[in-house]
Amino acid sequence: MAKESEKPFSVTLDLDKCEIFGGFVKKLSATTLSKLIDFVYDRDRAKEILKSGEDPLIYEVIGFETPKVEGNLSAAITILNPGKIGHEYYMTKGHFHEKENTSEIYICLSGRGFLLMQNKKGEVDVQEMARGRVIYVPPGWAHRAINIGSTKLIFLAIYPSDAGHDYGAIKERGFKKIVIERDGKPSIEDNPRWRD
Ligand code: M6P
Numbered sequence: 001m002a003k004e005s006e007k008p009f010s011v012t013l014d015l016d017k018c019e020i021f022g023g024f025v026k027k028l029s030a031t032t033l034s035k036l037i038d039f040v041y042d043r044d045r046a047k048e049i050l051k052s053g054e055d056p057l058i059y060e061v062i063g064f065e066t067p068k069v070e071g072n073l074s075a076a077i078t079i080l081n082p083g084k085i086g087h088e089y090y091m092t093k094g095h096f097h098e099k100e101n102t103s104e105i106y107i108c109l110s111g112r113g114f115l116l117m118q119n120k121k122g123e124v125d126v127q128e129m130a131r132g133r134v135i136y137v138p139p140g141w142a143h144r145a146i147n148i149g150s151t152k153l154i155f156l157a158i159y160p161s162d163a164g165h166d167y168g169a170i171k172e173r174g175f176k177k178i179v180i181e182r183d184g185k186p187s188i189e190d191n192p193r194w195r196d
């Protein structure tokens, strides 16, 4: 295969259908509940769903990743389905970047959500996601997208190819906040599992 980063190339992002295709675009990952279980708040509920024989698809990531060397960028859309596990809305795992001094840009294409961010000092930030919102994730901030709507939340992420995904801290402690449905509305609440 030709090295993706050696020469300019282009792909198609269908802004009406919110689909990306062409060139080096491929499915990068598919996350079902069984892969997300360590990240959800209500694991008992998650286990019940899995026991019933269901393993619902939570989200897929489709895009291109250029070689993981400094200077390269990658881009992918994430399609995050609507739904809840107990009271908690479907969300991505969330991650810090392995390479700390790297940032990311999220461009929301469809749906409604939140981008929950948190740095190592424990500061938390939440940005609203809706079509046309462009969100900057600075270096050192973990990031998790949450679908609070009834349709797919679709966004384009652009990130340094060598950033890497560090899921360790999030898997262990989660974020300080969780987003749950309360009285029919999304509510950002303290995560009872969180330990300083
Ligand atoms: C975005 C980017 C990807 C990330 C994906 C899913 O597309 O940030 O790097 O993999 O969202 O998020 P996560 O890896 O936290 O499950």
Ligand code: ZN
Pocket: 095, 096, 097, 104, 143, 159, 163
């Ligand atoms: Zn990232």
